[in-house]
Amino acid sequence: MLAHIEDAHGRVPFAVVSGSTRESVTASLTALGLLDRFETLVCAGDYTRAKPDPEGFLLAARRLGVAPTDCLVFEDTALGVQAATAAGMAAVRVPQHRILGSLAQEPDHAAVERLLPLLDRLEYDQRGHADPELREEILHFAREVRARPM
Template sequence: MPLPEGEFDAYLFDCDGTIADSMPIHYKAWQQALGEWGADFPEELFYAWGGRTPVAVIQELNARQGLAMPVDVVNERREQVFQELLPTVAAVPEVVEHIEAAYGTVPFAVVSGSSRESVTASLTTLGLLDRFDVMVCAGEYLNGKPDPECFLTAATLLGVAPERCVVFEDAELGLQAAAAAGMAAVRVPPPWQRGQLSSR
């Protein structure tokens, strides 16, 4: 998983599916929380919407399926189930290699569509929380990915120009947000593709 060409003064990481191989357990949590309200969330759509905040997902599902799920209640239930499943989460090895290689030489930020509680729990489980100087999470910016706001916020907090940042992202919406921010990016493949890469 090579870096793009150039010199970078900061690394910005998405969390779920990028640092933490947590998308499968996030999907299980969504399935359980939404199933209690009769909502349908196909796996293909779940991955296509990677990078959206949970609130935006629930609101969109309500609109599409003619439901009136209470957003806060469903989101809290989803987070509860996720926390129960969290001990099974693993890190994405190729991304951790970059974290360990550059730690202490450039500042890091986590930029996520998940809540600060969820991101903190994932990074704590993986023993990586202390690596990150800045966290920008759901509820801490107005416009979610593919809008560049979250990445630009992280760059500002780190004091690094956007063009000197490189983003690690697994989701298409996140890669679009990085491009809109004027940042280089490393695409983190989904689990089934990472397995093929490591076997070559």
């Protein structure tokens, strides 16, 4: 995922939508060396209704100048997927790493690997709209991944 963010920076607009404070999000992205890769951060305090309400995602799309239907959300919670879907955006659930005793739950790397080539081809016109055919291909993929049991 991090390599894709690096590769697509400047071609595909990126945002972070988080229920965490701006300070926390900024510190995390700074530690990863990614803060400058995101055009906007939508954090606690920027919106009033928490996920599953779509307000945060809609604000991010507005700030990016991208139509919600042209957005693809990577989300680590069911509430976040619900919020993105309510905003009219495609969403892919990528679970956080959680350690349960000595077991680690990994995200579905195969699904992400299938998605990256599609994202590499995604470009926006001056009105903030993506190619409709490619958008449909990505939406189809996101629905397929969403239907998988977690």
